[in-house]
Amino acid sequence: MKSGLIWFCRIAVGLLFIFSGLIKANDPLGFSYKLEEYFEVFHITFLNNWALGFAILLCALEMILGFALLIGVYAKRVIWGLLAIIIFFAFLTFYSAFFKVVQTCGCFGDAIPLTPWQSFGKDVVLLLLILVIFKNQDVVKPVFRRKVGERLFIVSVVISVSFGFYTYSFLPVVDFLPYKVGVNIPNEMKTPPGAMPDEFELTYKLKNKKTGEDKTMTDKEYLKTEIWKDANWEIVGNPESRLVKKGFTPKIIDLAIQDAQRNNYNNELLSSPFYSLVIVAYDLKKTNAAALNRLNALAANLTQNFNTRTILLTAAAPADAVAFAKKHQLVNEVFYADAVPLKSMVRANPGVMLLKNGTIVNKWHFHNVPDYDDLVKDYFGKQ
Known part of the structure; x- marks a missing residue:
């Protein structure tokens, strides 16, 4: 009975840790953005450069800890490590929930969004x-011989x-x-x-x-009791x-593509029946300049030979973007959007999207x- 309970806990904890780590490792840049939010909350933004x-x-x-628990290698140290990390996570999720700071913990990445209280409950x-x-912990025994377990552990680390x-x-x-x-x-x-909109409740003092x-x-009680008819009662504050x-929330709610004069170009850029090559570089100060130069040469060829619209989409200030484009002799049209949706478009700085009729082709x-040559063969040669 006791052995069965321990095995149940081992399997549940091991698989959950592997799943949680795997989901976040699938998008480490996205997880680093979440860490930066925590760094800001705790006023340790000097760690941002190490967030990734x-x-x-x-x-x-x-x-690694989840897999090691399952196979029983280095059991005591692994169990201590699991205990330390879950206490740390529980503190973060409780702090987020209680003080309403980071409203999605990122425990399971963008695959399974959880509220802070849901995350805390899970922890x-x-x-x-x-x-x-x-x-x-003395009951946790290795599944394999020592040397086999240690080799499997090393493989899991790699x-x-x-x-x-x-x-x-x-x-x-x-x-x-x-x-x-x-x-x-x-x-x-x-x-x-x-579609049903969000339903709110007003509370009056x-x-x-x-x-x-x-x-x-x-607000419902206020109207039902008709207390508003009594002139002796007054609402205090807001x-x-x-x-x-x-209610229903569109998956994309914050995208506004603008030019330097803040004119909205969403409709024009997202309704073109032709291919558009969009280079997303949300932060020009941190972007890979060598990669942008290569992409610029690619954009120049596509623009010349296929009359393709090539766009640089950035969250930089217009003056900085214009100076950057001039310095690197970019052939792209430059448009602007908030950094949040740009970070979600492509997990790279710069990244590239191929659009047609507003659909992300690749x-x-x-x-x-x-x-x-490959782009022409796979896409532009088939227009």
């Missing part, structure tokens, strides 16, 4: 399971770390973001007819001018709004953008 490294290593650590369950294992570096260098293996290949951007920005009595009631029921990290 922390993200890759933390994801790898989750997978509490994991903590209880790990405590059961911790109290019975695979876990390598996977994070691979997805950072060549985009996520599975794209859970709103701007994945095949998505029609304008459609993802629409609210379908009849009232005071009786005669008796000094205080009262709090919702009503508080609370989300009661979440996208690439700057490390694996096809050369001119």
Whole structure:
């Protein structure tokens, strides 16, 4: 009975840690953005330059510890490591939920968005399971002989770390973001007819001018009781709004492509029946300049030979973008959008999207953008 309970906890904790680490390692750059949010909350933004490294290593650590628990190698040290990391995670999720700071923890990346309280609940369950294992750590025995287990552990370390570096260098293996290949951007920005909007509840604070009595009631109670007809009751301060029921929310809600004069170009750029090559470089100060130069040469050839619209989309200030384009002799039209949607478009700086009729035909990290001949063969030669 006891052995069965320990095995249940081992399997549950091991698989959950592997799954959690794998989902985040699929998109380490996205996880690093989440870490930067935490760094800002705790006023340790000097760590931002190391956020990506922390993200890759933390994801790898989750997978390594989960796998090590399953096979029972280095049991005591692994169990201590699991206990330490889950206490750390539980603190972060509780802090986020209680103080309402980071509203999505990123525990399972963009694949399974969780609220802070849901994340904290998940961490509490994991903590209880790990405590059961911790109290019975002498029962945790290796599944394989020592040398085999140690070799498997080394393999897990290599695979876990390598996977994070691979997805950072060549985009996520599975794209859970709103701007994945095949998505029609304008459609993802629409609210379908009849969709239920968010439902909010207003709370009023009232005071009786005669008796000094205080009262709090919702907007429904306020109307139902008809207290508003009594001139002795007055509303104090502004009503508080609370989300009661979440309605339909488009997957893309924050994309506004503009020129330097803030004219909106969403409709023009996302309705073209021809291919458009969009180079996304949300931060020109941190972008890979050599990669942009290569992409510029590619854009020049496509523009000249196929009359293709090539666009540089950035969150930089117009003056900085113009200076950058002039310095690098860019042939692209320059447009602007907020950094948040640009980071979601392509997990690279720069990254490339191929659009047609507002649909994302394909996208690439700057490390694996096809050369001119391959693009012509696969796309432009078939227009």
